Amino acid sequence: MKPLANLRVLDFSRVLAGPYCTALLADLGAEVIKVEPPGGDDYRHIGPFVDGESVLFATVNRGKRSIVLDLARADDLAIAHALAARADVVVENFRPGVADKLGIGWAQLSSLNPRLVYASISGFGQEGELARRPAYDVILQAMSGIMAVTGEPDGPPTLVGESIADVAAGLFASWAILAALYERHTTGRGRHIDLAMFDAMVALQPLVVARYLATGEAPKRVGNRHPLSAPFGAFAARDGSFVLAVLNDKLFQRLAECIGAPEIASYPRFATDSDRLANEAALRAIIEGWSRQYSAREAVAALVAHGVPAAEINDMAEALASPHARARGLLQDLADARAGLNRVPEQPARFSGAPRGGLTAAPRLDGDRASILADLEEDRT
Numbered sequence: 001m002k003p004l005a006n007l008r009v010l011d012f013s014r015v016l017a018g019p020y021c022t023a024l025l026a027d028l029g030a031e032v033i034k035v036e037p038p039g040g041d042d043y044r045h046i047g048p049f050v051d052g053e054s055v056l057f058a059t060v061n062r063g064k065r066s067i068v069l070d071l072a073r074a075d076d077l078a079i080a081h082a083l084a085a086r087a088d089v090v091v092e093n094f095r096p097g098v099a100d101k102l103g104i105g106w107a108q109l110s111s112l113n114p115r116l117v118y119a120s121i122s123g124f125g126q127e128g129e130l131a132r133r134p135a136y137d138v139i140l141q142a143m144s145g146i147m148a149v150t151g152e153p154d155g156p157p158t159l160v161g162e163s164i165a166d167v168a169a170g171l172f173a174s175w176a177i178l179a180a181l182y183e184r185h186t187t188g189r190g191r192h193i194d195l196a197m198f199d200a201m202v203a204l205q206p207l208v209v210a211r212y213l214a215t216g217e218a219p220k221r222v223g224n225r226h227p228l229s230a231p232f233g234a235f236a237a238r239d240g241s242f243v244l245a246v247l248n249d250k251l252f253q254r255l256a257e258c259i260g261a262p263e264i265a266s267y268p269r270f271a272t273d274s275d276r277l278a279n280e281a282a283l284r285a286i287i288e289g290w291s292r293q294y295s296a297r298e299a300v301a302a303l304v305a306h307g308v309p310a311a312e313i314n315d316m317a318e319a320l321a322s323p324h325a326r327a328r329g330l331l332q333d334l335a336d337a338r339a340g341l342n343r344v345p346e347q348p349a350r351f352s353g354a355p356r357g358g359l360t361a362a363p364r365l366d367g368d369r370a371s372i373l374a375d376l377e378e379d380r381t
Contacts, residue, residue: 002029002354007181009033010080010087011064012104014041016137016163017121017197018093019060020170025089025177026063027347027359033083033372034064037071040365050341058362062334062344066363067372071102082376084109084116089177093121096131106192116190117180119173125196135197140165144201145218149208152223168200229273230280231255234313236288237296244287244303244310251308252276258306259290332357 007030011022019034019041026032034041043057050058069076080103084090090109092099099105099120106118120126123135141147141159151158173195180191202209211219211227219227224243226232231252234241246252249265249272256265264270264286269279276283291299296312303310312318319325332346335358344359 003351005029007031007089008087009089009091010083011035012090012092012094012099013121014093015043016056016060016166017169017173018091019043020167021119021121021173021177022064022091023060023062024170024174024347029354030089032064033087033368034061034066034363035080035083036066036068036365038068040068044365053341053362055341058341059344061362063359064363065368065372066366067369068366071104077103079373079376080104081109081112083372085112086376086379087113088115088117088181090116090118091121091173091177092119095134096120096122096126110190110192114189115184117177117184117193118190119177119193119195121169121173121195121197123197125199126194130198135165137163137165140197140201144198144205145208146201146205149205149219149221151221153221155221155223157221164204165197165201168204169195169197172200172203225280226277228277230276231283231287235284235291235299237291237294237299239295240313242291242296242300242310242312244308246276246308248273254306255287255303255308258303258308259287261286261290329356332359334359334361336360 004025007025009022009025009030009032011018011032011034013019013022014036022030022032022034041057041061043060044054046054046056048055067079069080071077071080084104090104092104094102100107106120109118110116122131123140124130124133138159141164142157144165146164147157147159150160173193176193176195180193184190208219224233226245226247229247231244231246233245234243244255246255252270253262253265256262264283268275270276270283294302300310300312314322320331325331330345330348331343333343334341341361346356346359350356
């Protein structure tokens, strides 16, 4: 049995942050009912498509059931209320105030079900001068400071190569939901969780924040290098690049031995981490004088053999095809796979005695209406 078996989640969210949160809960065994408006979640209509279905939607809505409810209709709103009355968790990511207007806000649903844990995910939180401002991942990356520290020093601020603000908000929301559920065992009452994407993005940068608080200066972009240590980051090989990470004197001695220059470990200009950082350009020239003689794979193999952390730089195809990724089961086959949509990523935690896999495909729009309404009727009798 999976850890969240028998947990009931009612998901009013759409696009990415909320659906990612509830996908993580579904991976862990929760029953997730996705409530969609007529026409469905916007993500159903955003490509790439396989056999007419959005792969983005399929990925973050795996393992859920779907029912279409027009909340402007009294009969559909009554169904939403009945579902909330039997749920453990509600997740929504409307702009603040919209859920209340639709009749599915925290005050309304918690009055029906005092044990309800209700998570509101938004760009800037439920209160404050920016609360009702629309938010997209690029907006949050820009405003939270992460773009300012991403990219080359002489280049422009750069987006992280994933919708990280949405993903981080969904991840933090799932964690907060579990904390509120744990508390409910003691209090018998639910909680309202206010999870802002902006807050999540700041929380995702603890070291950047710490450096600012320590110095009073906002950290700057350093590219692939480390702001405090050297050598660190990407280095040139004969056929491309690889990365290494040397964060202490012992590792530097191993690196020096690996590249056939053990004497550099005793050079005053490379004696300490701060010395190496101050002379990073000279040190890089020495390292790349060695590494350019080899392929990235050969250089990495030599470094790893000497106990120096190093790796080739993979694209996603290479990362997922690696023997390690396959052994860890990072992609899981869908139990009811439809043509073209047969594998999805699963949440990464492994629980002793609990199975992995067994995931079901994302639902067809309104595809579970009959069974969801039948379950409601059974609960009433």
